[in-house]
Amino acid sequence: MLVTKPVAELCALLVDELHGELPSRIFAILVSKGRSTVLQLSQYTSMTPRQVRHGLAVLQQHNLLYYHVDPGSELASYEANPENAYNLIRTGKILEMIDTSFGAAAKDVMQNLLLSGQTRILDLVAAYREKIEHAAKTANGAEDDDGIAAETNGINGDSHNTKKGALVIKSTAQLNTVICRLVEAELIDVVHARTFHTSDDILKSVEKEAMAKQTAQGAKGGKGKLELQENIAEGLRKVRAESKSLKRKLEQNGSAAKRRRLFSGLESTNGVHEEETDPILDPRQVIRINYEKCLVDLRNRRLVQYATDMLSETTAYVYGVLLKLLTKDVPRCRADPIMDVGEDQDDDNDKNPGFVTTDQILDNLKTSVDLSLGVGKAEKHQISFSAAEEVQLYPPKKKALIEEVEVVGEASADEEEDSESEGEPDYDSDYKDSAATNGTHDENGINGMNGIKGTNGGTNGTKVTFDESAARKERKMDRPTQLRQHLLILAESTQGFVRHCGRNEWTVDFVPIINSLREVELDSVIERTCGRQGLRLVRILRAKGKLDEKALPNVALMRKPELQQKMLEMQTAGFVAVQEVPRDVKADVKKSFFLWFCDVDRSLSQMLDTSYRTMVHCLQVLEALRHKERDVLETTKRSDVRGREKDTMRKSYYERYSRFLECERKLFAQVMRVDDLVSVLRDF
Amino acid sequence: MANPAKLQILKDALYEEIRQHGSATRLFAQSDILDLNIIPNNDLELLMNVVQGLTDDKLLIGTTNHHAGLSWRWRSREEAKKYTSLPNDDAVMVYAIIDEAGADGIWNRTIKNRLNMHEAVVKSTIKFLEAKGYIASMKNVEHPNKKMYIKATLRPSDRATGGPWFTEGELDTAFIAELEGIVFEYIKTKSAYRGSQPTGTAGPTKTPKRGAVTAGETTTLARGTKRSATEMSNDDAAPAVGTTRTTPSTTTTTSTKTRAIFLPMPAGYKHYPTVAEMAKFIHETGITNNTTLGEADIQQLVDVLTYDGLIEPVRVGRRRGYRVARATKQDTVPFHKRQKEREAGVGLNLSLVPGAEPLSNGLTEAPCGRCPVFELCEEGGPVSPSNCVYFLQWLDLEDVPQALAPNVGFPP
CATH class of the missing domain: 1.10.10.10 (Winged helix-like DNA-binding domain superfamily/Winged helix DNA-binding domain)
Known part of the structure; x- marks a missing residue:
């Protein structure tokens, strides 16, 4: 991530917003001055070392800091972590995503993790236990203002949500289950010593190790260099894998999905049954949020949104299910240029997301979704099956910016070849064609594609008329066929949402689709x-x-x-x-x-810069508003007013207050919208 | 030496024979003329006299050609008469040069330079020829400021007029816009399925859906024939009544409201309209009453629509068709109908251009994305986020006097 002036400014503002002014000032200094020691920092900020240490502790807690201790030296030098600082902006988005895909309980845990930074499992459990006991005591009672969740989370702005309802986490066992699930989804990973080293430092140390090994073996020349590269990549991957240690441990006991399956598909939030099966996590482990994986899920969401804009909601829903299945094991959006260099050989999974079969998608669709929506109807003879079912084994080589504008009737040479080899002699013979293919493919594959004679597609020869009875038959088009229709639409789209990479196998080429999304933006x-x-x-x-x-x-x-x-x-x-x-x-x-x-690239980078500055401006406007309404805001901070603003405040004051809150919400929402754009431009 | 009468006969015979052997643009070399067997004994001297005579009568035009050497073209008698009727050589020369320029026309400055005449002479000659109705002034789109002349009997070439998109040397944007609307509407109705979808349900949920298809729509689709513009407008006038049926499984609730919506066609749909079909449709409706539009012209129009992001090319098998982009977001009321509504004062807030509402993102919604002074804006500067009027307006905080925030409209 390139830290430009607006980015630095933005990060400082975000730290200020969530963690207060002291850490923010230190953070800003760290960004502008680079690696510094405590003494240097106190000089730059004209604060006492004690104050600086306080600030650093907060930053460290929230993983906003890297440190480095030179061997033999006693002083640690600190460096800002702008990636994580920027990620603060996504807090609300991540929580919302977790809420929809993992349920309220997971969201609650995640929120606490976000608010308290990296936490030992022990501490988290203790906090929850206290909360549960507290709730049990005041079971009849007034309110449960727990220590952690009460802190208003500005970005998502719905903190009272957790207070109003009953406790979402009812037992420590449930908490354990939730954490297990999140760990398995890689949304939570483990903090280890090297988490706080900058990637450059890690690279340097790994390089040193590899070099030491290499010279011992004494390999030289081109081959030796290649080997060194691979060793470095291997070493880096090992460091990266350290944070996944918890996940691996869980997998050894059999994954949660497997365990859950034993309970014949009971809802997972239903923690009672799973109590015994989930292994108790090591309470000393320190966990934190894995933003990389969160980004993968956010990317899926954005792509679904894109599909909604371009196609229809139902198709986009199908796409969402496909993406979710496909990216289950994708740890990050972009492959690291150094780390993933030699990875192709040992395991292909990391780079290439593999594929998903139609049946898998079908198994994961919600039964409440009506797949007949969102697709137009066409008669059988109007559909060219060979064109629709075209299988593309390889990803597109080069994505043209706009589809080549072609003159009618003048097919270029390669295309001519394509259609010839497909063996589609004429449009009129399609019907026969499909009837012939019917026999060879599985029964629900192609059979019902036509949409009219779904259930009795084999009986050809009867004249297809679009009358009432035909329409009724069409209603009966079976679900796999409907699903296939959606998938084929996705595959045929000019944006290239999905690639039909084999019979009933689907995959997504993320690089081209994200490029097209960038262009659309x-x-x-x-x-x-x-x-x-x-x-x-x-x-x-x-x-x-x-x-x-x-x-x-x-x-x-x-x-x-x-x-x-x-x-x-x-x-x-x-x-x-x-x-x-x-x-x-x-x-x-x-x-x-x-x-x-x-120059598209230049326009895009310029747009990215504009986006950063827009976000900075939004936050600055908010700051100005706060300054303007400071008298009102000060009253709301009083302990006797807090939580009862409406009753205790004067009417005019309260009106100003609620209007301010509305503006605040609007501005934060705007910042998040712009962040959507930044994610597309920079991270996906 | 042959007598004049015989010469005249030979001249007429040769002229008629030459006319039989090709158009006015064909070049006849000496051998070609001899091969016509008009000149007895291939008498070259006689040939020279005859051809000279014809050339003097302006019935033959001599040209030198690189391949064939000296050769001749014929000219019609009426045309030749015009030449012979001209009073002086100046007029003949000017007329000849304009004649040569053909349908592209010629700039009066070029005439002057080419003939090396005095400007006044050229001017007066041109005036004379124009008064006689032999030549006419014209406008060339490539050089709109040059005064060009053309033979009055000719129509300016497409290069000079700019093709069917130009009217009197000006790009006829109104015509183009109108036609774009029609072509877009045609593609929209032909490439997307007009169905209905339950309203009020955010996200895909199972709602009893009424398969509402107008009878007219399906039949035309099935026939795959062209429909006239009037029929197109009727599509909406006849709402989804024809065949309203419910799902057999969900017969309980039919009260859910549906709205008309365009849906994408299943993959492999073979009837996405092609340029040829569009050209045919435009031709058959006769919208362009006195301009003929070829397929290339329609292609140009379709390309523009593609660049606008309204339609996208799609290839099914070997057929190259076009379909509407973002079908579900399209307006189901035809464009021209919306226009009429606008004239009647309804729906003024809707956009005037065809196609769906453009996409937007965080940047275009915030005041910053469209701020005229974005580059200057900085905390501590003369313009800063803390004193930004646009933001106050956007947040509905203050009724900013209009004078302070001049005509910067933000999207709602």
């Missing part, structure tokens, strides 16, 4: 700022490369002066750029060519 910004015509021009340039100013109006069907104005507007905004190519040595401006082009 860029396009929507362009369209919103420069209008549809601006978007048109940019996309023309993307498709055609550099284009002469004179050629542009013809392609875009726009008037020259309007076009020029639009181009200038977009140049100012940084979406396009112009290159002047003189025709001869004299470089006469009148005779020069002016070539417009657009």
